[in-house]
Amino acid sequence: MTALNGKTALVTGASRGIGRAIALRLAVDGALVAVHYGNNDEAAKQTVSEIEQVGGRAFPIRAELGKSGDVDTLFAGLKYGLAGRPLDVLVNNAALSSAGSLAETTAETYDRLFAVNVKAPFFIIQRALPMMADGGRIINLSSAATRVAQPELAYAMSKGAINALSRSLAQAVGTRGITVNAVAPGPTVTESSGWMVSTPEVEARLGAANALNRVGLPADIAAVIAFLASDDARWVTGDVLDVTGGCFLGARI
Template sequence: MSRLVGRTAVVTGASRGIGRAIAERLAADGADVAVHYGGGESAAGETVAGIERAGGRAFAVRAELGTAGDADALFAGLAGWLAGRPLDILVNNAAAAPTGPIETDTPEAFDRLFAVNVRAPYFLIQRALPVLRDGGRIITLSSAATRAANPGQTSFAMTKGAVETMTLTLASALGVRGITVNAVAPGATRTDANAPLFEAPGVVEYLAGLAALDRVGRAEDVADVVAFLASDDARWITGQVIDASGGLHLGSRGGLRLSARG
């Protein structure tokens, strides 16, 4: 496919997992992709090398998100790569992991979670706006945790609720420039980065049973949705949260079937 030929894209947290799959898919569609990483330089290099082997174009850029000056550091690293070209696509994928239930959470962990998951994407968007072309795309990864209560992910779900609100309001603010702003909400998604979490006996079967499509997600499932939103085919979609969870927590698949007459 070549629907993104000539476009430039930045994917944060693209060294592994869903971020890597998104970078690979955008590159396969023809985009030049900046692969952002925080500490995984080797993994980011593997992402870039894989894209190049497949005939795509990619570049690795480092910035530690959630720290002072992170947006400036990232865009300073992009300056030579962009070489005066506009940015077409910004994908805010990087996120800190859940820090546990409220009983064991700490102010330090809470602040770190919000710094990476909320403040960083917000100010990356602010920093991107002067170079983002009219008609560009902003896509932020949310989570199915915002619509299904999980006490072990309270603060994490709060951060994702924040970026969903950000998506709605920025879609309204930036629509006059033709910029679409959307979010994608994965559910249980098995990747190279989190594979050990799925290795305990019965975990995969349990999580698959919670999804209408009866399996756990793959990184490519999410990447394909992001690629659609990045394309011209999604030009009339903005301010939306697209569920990419395979129908997680839609309801029981084996419960009572009541007739229309009760």
């Protein structure tokens, strides 16, 4: 595919899981992809290698989000890798997935989660906009946890903030032709959630919770990101797209 030929993209948290699938798909569609990661050098190298094996272009950037100077480090690497080219697509994917239940959450874990899930995307966007081309794309990863009650309260709150950020930002940057959307996945099988397919029984039970009757895969999410990054999505902005396969829509009759 060539929908993103000549474009550049930054995907945060791209060394594994959904982030890796997003980076690979954008590269397959023609973008030069900056593969951000926190500290797993080998995983990041694997992502870049997979992209190059399919004829794509990518470079890694190491920056641990939630730490002092994280955004400075990230953008120093991005500017070096882009070598003067503008940024066309920003995908804020990096996030912590858990701080525990209400009773389990400490002030430290709460602050850490919000630093990575909310503060980092906010200031990444702030730094990205001056170097983003008009007509660019900002795509933020939200979660089905914002509409389906579950015990991870702090995590759900952080993703609710992402939804609010996306809608308000879309209005603020729309005159530049920049679209801003959030994508909300449901339970998705990645390296860290292999238990979802540990047995046929577990996989079937989880799949039955979705209207489409199967568990989600990283490629399912990446396909929607690729659409939003393309010109085909030029008239979609300020939205939160539910990309869950119909998670918990209701009882089957």
